Amino acid sequence: MVSNSAAPSVVTRAAQPYVGIRCEVTMDTIAAAGDRLPEVFGWLGERGIAPADAPFFKYDVIDMAATLVIEVGVPVAEPVEGEGDIVAGILPAGRYATVTHVGHPDELAGVTGELLSWAEGQGLQFDYRLAEEGEVWACRLEVYHTDPTVEPDMNKWETTLLFRLAD
Helix, strand or coil: CCCCECCCEEEEECCEEEEEEEEEECCCCHHHHHCCHHHHHHHHHHCCCCECCCCEEEEEEECCCCCEEEEEEEEECCCCCCECCEEEEEECCEEEEEEEEECCHHHHHHHHHHHHHHHHHCCCCECEEEECCEEEECCEEEEECCCCCCCCCHHHCEEEEEEEECC
């Protein structure tokens, strides 16, 4: 794994409600999706709802040559109803291949490739399907543990990748 990454592993997660905003982006514009997180936090704040965990990018459909359908979201303790641009959902329970990385988000493509290779070497299969629009994932997360207002040095950011495994 990349030198600043922990050893990959498999974890079991419970279902987790969340709220977020759905975005269609390209690889060149993916960072703009993160700019929508303040809207999610504002929506939660207006309703007196505290986040239950760190914010994430959830990759729903991946076509590296065209568009990616992602959600920028935040876990919440209890299910809620979305409104306007805010969507509500449940991150599925199950087994996930995971790795935590400390370093610049630009390194995550390499970390992802290494996690995928590790999982293949373990005989693990991911919960996704190929479709005309691209790879459709049951749950593929990048969880951002570091608050950029507290730690502006992106080389010190901690991010966990969690990719749901097939049953």
